[in-house]
Amino acid sequence: MTKRTFRRAFKDSLPIMAGYLALGIGYGVLLQSKGYSFWWAILMSVTMFAGSGQYAGVDFMASGASLLTTAFMTLIINCRHFFYGVSLLDKYRGTGVFKPYLIFGLTDETYSITATVKLDDTIDAKKYYFFLTALNHSYWITGCVLGAVLGMFLPFSSEGIDFAMTALFIVIMVEQWLDSKEHLPALLGVGTTVLCLIIFGAEYFIVPALAFIAAELMIFRKKLDKTTEEAKADD
């Protein structure tokens, strides 16, 4: 059963292997271009295991951001993970010794599979989640280190490679946009942040933007909330 479970996890992880190797290589090259060797690629991909978090992290390191700024920005970029966890509370129940690692490795990509996968009785679910998470982690580490090594021998200038983070966020946004009929949250996010950037300036706009966005989402709750009976009853 373990063998069968592993095979299934491996098969499901293949699309992620392609994505992680490529994004990891891009990340390693970026890291190298800012003067950080592949030791940093290993350290960051093992301990952080987060695409957008690590891409942004290079920016914080290269610009010498304070520890407080680094912590705060990382919190904002990764707070979406909180909500992944909320929706997996039931699935990850009773996974025993694997649970801490499953939670540690809950990336966007792993989530996209564990949240939707349907497993029959021939598969040991908790081992499946573990294999999937560990395989994805190993692809990510491999990609990051490969990129950092390749980056040393890059035959052209890597100026502009920082755009990878922008492109990644744009892709996530387009993906969300095409998947959803309700665009108000995305529009509030963009519009509010642009206004705050103009009003408060590039140094200080994130905190007010976040506060205004949260307030606006609460104001529009009746219109937007399709998750709870309570909201439906209010209509």
Next chain:
Amino acid sequence: MTNLHPLFQVLIMAAVIAFTRFLPFIAFPEGRKRPAVITYLGSVLPYAIIGMLVVYCFKGVSVFQYPYGLPELIAAAFVVGMHVWLRNTLISVFGGVAVYMLLVQLVF
């Protein structure tokens, strides 16, 4: 002299990321019901946050100075176009980076 600042940054980032992943499991232990407002925010906040982060990526662009943010605008439009067309993350990201690198290195 070894500069330890980046090392501390990595450790803090790793701790914060782990915190965001562990918090729901700590706050809502097995069997406890979660508040409706959390479920609601979980359904809308990820969309708003990504919108915010896209704008964050452009915070250093000067719209009133040469090249007026044109490389960013063109490359971003390319990423959106490619992704709506093919919906392949790798093609969109790598294509966008390639376009941007060509623009900043050779055109502007």
